[in-house]
Amino acid sequence: MTTALVILAAGKGTRMNSDLPKVLHPIAQVPMLIHAMRAGSVLSPEHTVIVTGHGSEAVAKVARAEDEGAQITVQEDQLGTAHAVAQARSALSGFEGDVVVLYGDTPFLQPDTLERMIEARSGNDLVILGFEAADPARYGRLVMNGDVLERIVEFKDASNEERSITFCNSGLLACNAQLLFSLIDEVGNDNASGEYYLTDVVEIARRRGLNVTAVACDEAQTLGVNSRADLAAADAVFQARARGELLELGVTLMAPDTVYLAADTVVGRDTVIEPNVVFGPGVTVESGATIRAFSHLEGCHVSRGAVVGPYARLRPGAELAENTRVGNFVEIKNAEIAEGAKVNHLSYIGDASVGAATNIGAGTITCNYDGVMKHKTTIGENVFVGSNTMLVAPVTVGDGAMTATGTVVTRDVDPDALAVARAKQENKPGYARKLFDMLKAKKARRDKKA
Incomplete structure (x- = not known):
C-alpha cells in the first residue's frame, strides 16, 4: 500500500512569543518540522504535503531543503485541524493510498510507531495513535470499547466520567485518502471552540459502520511543543536519549x-x-x-x-x-x-x-x-x-x-x-629609559591641567 504524509505546520505558536514559525524552532539544532519529516520518511511516502500558515514561505523553504519534492499548501484561516487536513485535498487528488497525518511540532515520533499504525490499517478503516498519559490534563480522551475506538472527546467538551480516562489522543491518524476527505466533509464546528476538529472523524466513521481502532505508543513520543519552556524540555529529552545511545x-x-x-x-x-x-x-x-x-x-x-x-x-x-x-x-x-x-x-x-x-x-x-x-x-x-x-x-x-x-x-x-620575511631588528642603547621619561613627563603635564 502506498502512503502519503500530511504534516500540519500552520500554527503561529503564540506562546512561543517569536517571529519564527513554531515548527521551525530547533531541537538539537534541527527544526521540529524536519524531525517530523524524517520520522515519516520510514514509510517511503509517495507524497509529502506540508500544510502551512504563519510564515508559509519560511516553512516551505525549510521543508524543500529536506525534501525537494515536498508539496506545500496554505491554510489561510486557522479553523481547526480537520480544516487544515482538508487543505491537502488538491495535492492528493487521485491518490488512492493511505494518508498518515503528523504534526510539525511533535518531534519525537519513532519510525516503528508509524509502521505499527500502517500494520493496523490492514484490519481497520481508520487508525488513531494514542498514549497512556501520566497526567491527562487537557488532552482529548479516547473512548474505547475493547479494541474499538468509539469516539474522541476534547477535554473542553468531556464529561467528568470521560475526563477520568487516561488513554489520550496524540492527534495522529492513518486512513485511506479518499475516505479521510469524505469523513472530513461531514465534520462540523458545533463545539466550545467553534473549530473543525479532526478528531470528529472517529465518530463519523463509527456512524458509517466502519472499523476504527487506536494504536498505543509511549507518551514521550507524543510530546508537543507550544512554548519556550516546552522547547527546552523537548531538547533536554532529545539530549538525554542521544547521550544514552552514545554511551x-x-x-x-x-x-x-x-x-x-x-x-x-x-x-x-x-x-x-x-x-x-x-x-x-x-x-x-x-x-x-x-x-x-x-x-x-x-x-x-x-x-x-x-x-x-x-x-x-x-x-x-x-x-x-x-x-x-x-x-x-x-x-x-x-x-x-x-x-x-x-x-x-x-x-x-x-x-x-x-x-x-x-x-x-x-x-x-x-x-x-x-x-x-x-x-x-x-x-x-x-x-x-x-x-x-x-x-x-x-x-x-x-x-x-x-x-x-x-x-x-x-x-x-x-x-x-x-x-624569512621580517624587518631587521635594531637595538638602540638607552632609548627605552629616554622614552619612558618622555612619556611620564607628558602624563604629568596632562594630569596637572586636569
Whole structure:
C-alpha cells in the first residue's frame, strides 16, 4: 500500500512569543518540522504535503531543503485541524493510498510507531495513535470499547466520567485518502471552540459502520511543543536519549550532561568526549578520537586517533586525518589536515590543506580573504611553520620547507627552503629609559591641567 504524509505546520505558536514559525524552532539544532519529516520518511511516502500558515514561505523553504519534492499548501484561516487536513485535498487528488497525518511540532515520533499504525490499517478503516498519559490534563480522551475506538472527546467538551480516562489522543491518524476527505466533509464546528476538529472523524466513521481502532505508543513520543519552556524540555529529552545511545555504543562521556549533541551527530566507539563540548550539525567523529573540553564542532570529520582541543573550533569543511592534533584556541575552516599533522596553539587555518607530519607553530594564520574572494593556502608534508607566521593566500609551501618565526609569506616557498620575511631588528642603547621619561613627563603635564 502506498502512503502519503500530511504534516500540519500552520500554527503561529503564540506562546512561543517569536517571529519564527513554531515548527521551525530547533531541537538539537534541527527544526521540529524536519524531525517530523524524517520520522515519516520510514514509510517511503509517495507524497509529502506540508500544510502551512504563519510564515508559509519560511516553512516551505525549510521543508524543500529536506525534501525537494515536498508539496506545500496554505491554510489561510486557522479553523481547526480537520480544516487544515482538508487543505491537502488538491495535492492528493487521485491518490488512492493511505494518508498518515503528523504534526510539525511533535518531534519525537519513532519510525516503528508509524509502521505499527500502517500494520493496523490492514484490519481497520481508520487508525488513531494514542498514549497512556501520566497526567491527562487537557488532552482529548479516547473512548474505547475493547479494541474499538468509539469516539474522541476534547477535554473542553468531556464529561467528568470521560475526563477520568487516561488513554489520550496524540492527534495522529492513518486512513485511506479518499475516505479521510469524505469523513472530513461531514465534520462540523458545533463545539466550545467553534473549530473543525479532526478528531470528529472517529465518530463519523463509527456512524458509517466502519472499523476504527487506536494504536498505543509511549507518551514521550507524543510530546508537543507550544512554548519556550516546552522547547527546552523537548531538547533536554532529545539530549538525554542521544547521550544514552552514545554511551551504549561505547563512547566515553566524561560529564554527559555537559555535552550538547546535534540530531545527526555520529561518534565512533572508544572516542572520549570531555566536558562542555558542543556538536553542531554535520559532525562525524571516528572511533578512538579524543574531543577535549570546551571544543565546538560543526560540519566536520574527525578521523581515528585525532585529538581536538581543549577550546578548539572546527567549522564546516574541516577534515582531520588520523592521528592529527588540533589544540587550544585553534580554529579550522574548510581545510584538510593530513595524517600526523599538528596545529596545536592559537592558530587559524582556513581554506587550506596541510600535509602529513607538518607542524604549524603557535599564532599561525592563513590569510585567506582579500575582502572580496577566498583563496587557498597549500602546505606540503613535513613542513615546519614557525610561530606567528602569516601565510597570505594564494600561496604554496613545499614539502620539507620551513618558515622563520614572525614571517609574512607572500610568495611560494620551494621544497626544503627556509622562508624569512621580517624587518631587521635594531637595538638602540638607552632609548627605552629616554622614552619612558618622555612619556611620564607628558602624563604629568596632562594630569596637572586636569
